[in-house]
Amino acid sequence: xxxxxxxxxxxxxxxxxxxxxxxxxxxxxxxxxxxxxxxxxxxxxxxxxxxxxxxxxxxxxxxxxxxxxxxxxxxxxxxxxxxxxxxxxxxxxxxxxxxxxxxxxxxxxxxxxxxxxxxxxxxxxxxxxxxxxxxxxxxxxxxxxxxxxxxxxxxxxxxxxxxxxxxxx
Amino acid sequence: xxxxxxxxxxxxxxxxxxxxxxxxxxxxxxxxxxxxxxxxxxxxxxxxxxxxxxxxxxxxxxxxxxxxxxxxxxxxxxxxxxxxxxxxxxxxxxxxxxxxxxxxxxxxxxxxxxxxxxxxxxxxxxxxxxxxxxxxxxxxxxxxxxxxxxxxxxxxxxxxxxxxxxxxx
Numbered sequence: 001x002x003x004x005x006x007x008x009x010x011x012x013x014x015x016x017x018x019x020x021x022x023x024x025x026x027x028x029x030x031x032x033x034x035x036x037x038x039x040x041x042x043x044x045x046x047x048x049x050x051x052x053x054x055x056x057x058x059x060x061x062x063x064x065x066x067x068x069x070x071x072x073x074x075x076x077x078x079x080x081x082x083x084x085x086x087x088x089x090x091x092x093x094x095x096x097x098x099x100x101x102x103x104x105x106x107x108x109x110x111x112x113x114x115x116x117x118x119x120x121x122x123x124x125x126x127x128x129x130x131x132x133x134x135x136x137x138x139x140x141x142x143x144x145x146x147x148x149x150x151x152x153x154x155x156x157x158x159x160x161x162x163x164x165x166x167x168x169x
Numbered sequence: 170x171x172x173x174x175x176x177x178x179x180x181x182x183x184x185x186x187x188x189x190x191x192x193x194x195x196x197x198x199x200x201x202x203x204x205x206x207x208x209x210x211x212x213x214x215x216x217x218x219x220x221x222x223x224x225x226x227x228x229x230x231x232x233x234x235x236x237x238x239x240x241x242x243x244x245x246x247x248x249x250x251x252x253x254x255x256x257x258x259x260x261x262x263x264x265x266x267x268x269x270x271x272x273x274x275x276x277x278x279x280x281x282x283x284x285x286x287x288x289x290x291x292x293x294x295x296x297x298x299x300x301x302x303x304x305x306x307x308x309x310x311x312x313x314x315x316x317x318x319x320x321x322x323x324x325x326x327x328x329x330x331x332x333x334x335x336x337x338x
Contacts, residue, residue, distance in 0.1 A: 003175035003277035007201040007270055027333075032176040034327045037272065037284050043327060048334045055336055089261075089289025093311070096265030097284075101176055103206065104273070108172035115206050115266075120258025132337045142262070158203045158212060164196075165217045167224055168301045 006108050009155055013112025014068040016147025021051070021074040025109055029146075032105035033078070038094035044084035045098050045141075048077040048132050055131070059143070062127025066116040066143055073147045076102060077118075077128055080139045092119055095141040102144045112149030118142050175277050178324055182281025183237040185316025189220070190243045194278055198315075201274035202247070207263035213253035214267050214310075217246040217301050224300070228312070231296025235285040235312055242316045245271060246287075246297055249308045261288055264310040271313045281318030287311050 001009075030047055038044060050056055051074045059069035069075050078099050080091045099115055106113040118124045118140045128140035170178075199216055207213060219225060220243045228238035238244050247268050249260045268284055275282040287293045287309045297309035 001172040003170040003172045004197070004201065004274060006172035006175075007274055007277065008204050010204065010206075012206060028173070030333055031328050032173065034329060034332070035177050035179065036269065037179075037181060039286055043329070043332075046332045046334060048337065050336055052336045087289070090286065092258075092261035093265045093268075093286065093288060096262045097269040099262075100205065100266040100269040105173060105176055108176070117208055117259065117262065119262060120256070132334075134338050138338075159200050160203060160212070163203070163212075163215045164199055165215060165301075167219055167221045168217065169303050169307075 001108050006104055010104055010107040011153040012114040013149045013151060013153070014114050015151040016072050016112065017150045019073065019148045021111065021147060026074065028109060029102055029105040032101045033098040036097035036101045038097065039086035039090040042084055042086050042094065044081050044091065044094055046079040046081060046138055048079065050075045050077065058131055062131055063116055063118065063124050063143060066145060068114065069145045072145045075143055075145045077132065077140055078142045078144065079134060080141045081137060082139060083137060099142045099144060106146050110148070111146050113144050113146035116143040116145060170277050175273055179273055179276040180322040181283040182318045182320060182322070183283050184320040185241050185281065186319045188242065188317045190280065190316060195243065197278060198271055198274040201270045202267040205266035205270045207266065208255035208259040211253055211255050211263070213250050213260065213263055215248040215250060215307055217248065219244045219246065227300055231300055232285055232287065232293050232312060235314060237283065238314045241314045244312055244314045246301065246309055247311045247313065248303060249310045250306060251308060252306060268311045268313060275315050279317070280315050282313050282315035285312040285314060
């Protein structure tokens with residue numbers, strides 16, 4: 001897939017075929033995540049790959065909007081280690097760039113994925129911390145659920161010219 | 170350029186040729202920015218395109234780490250309109266996804282770009298607000314400086330296997 005086209009055609013995909021995601025594809029996706037920019041190249045992230053069916057089925061109990069995880073072959077919990085970051089304000093920026101790269105890498109490799117927000121929602125952070133035994137020094141940030149797509153979604157027109165300003169407001 | 174390759178080979182580029190970025194290329198880049206995912210598809214962003222040389226030369230006075238802007242043909246200030254967002258925690262996530270798409274679209278289209286952090290740095294937010302007459306309802310978030318690259322940077326190996334965890338910590 002051509003790179004610019006991938007940016008334009010990526011959609012949130014919540015229905016997946018009953019087909020495992022090979023480990024080497026997951027590693028390629030994580031490789032793209034770790035190539036994201038981070039402030040002063042601190043790379044303050046961790047990734048928990050979840051592919052055990054029992055764990056995937058538990059996810060909706062800790063994230064009410066991640067019900068699709070129960071039927072998915074794989075999910076990746078992006079986590080931050082704030083002590084590694086350039087400062088607290090950079091945690092969400094660095095980890096969001098990594099999350100966006102995961103979505104785009106999945107799309108580029110023929111998978112579909114959806115970003116489920118965790119950051120700044122204390123119940124979800126605590127739920128994932130408990131479910132996956134995440135240490136106190138690490139902060140659950142976002143959940144990406146992914147698999148081979150079992151839905152096709154049209155490409156929306158999101159360009160809003162009124163959101164573009166030239167050399168000032 | 171192939172999509173996965175674009176994710177892996179993107180680098181921060183701070184030296185640019187003395188060559189304008191055509192308006193249609195800037196619009197394509199903004200189109201990719203606006204295709205970023207946002208919580209509940211709220212799209213809480215604005216973009217200020219800066220291509221006047223006098224303004225570009227002022228940028229280092231409001232962002233000490235954006236000296237490259239003074240020699241660049243173009244910069245895009247990504248801004249948030251928090252009232253549009255699904256909640257305050259989503260502002261940095263949504264705007265970071267849009268910023269990352271800008272970097273990747275620039276790379277895909279043969280340009281080079283660098284993300285200069287503004288979010289959570291009050292002096293920089295205030296400086297850009299003043300420089301570009303940004304209203305109080307809108308928050309400067311990140312500055313992407315871009316142009317045709319005048320440097321080649323090697324691709325680093327950033328994959329860290331110790332940052333990958335399987336089905337729990």
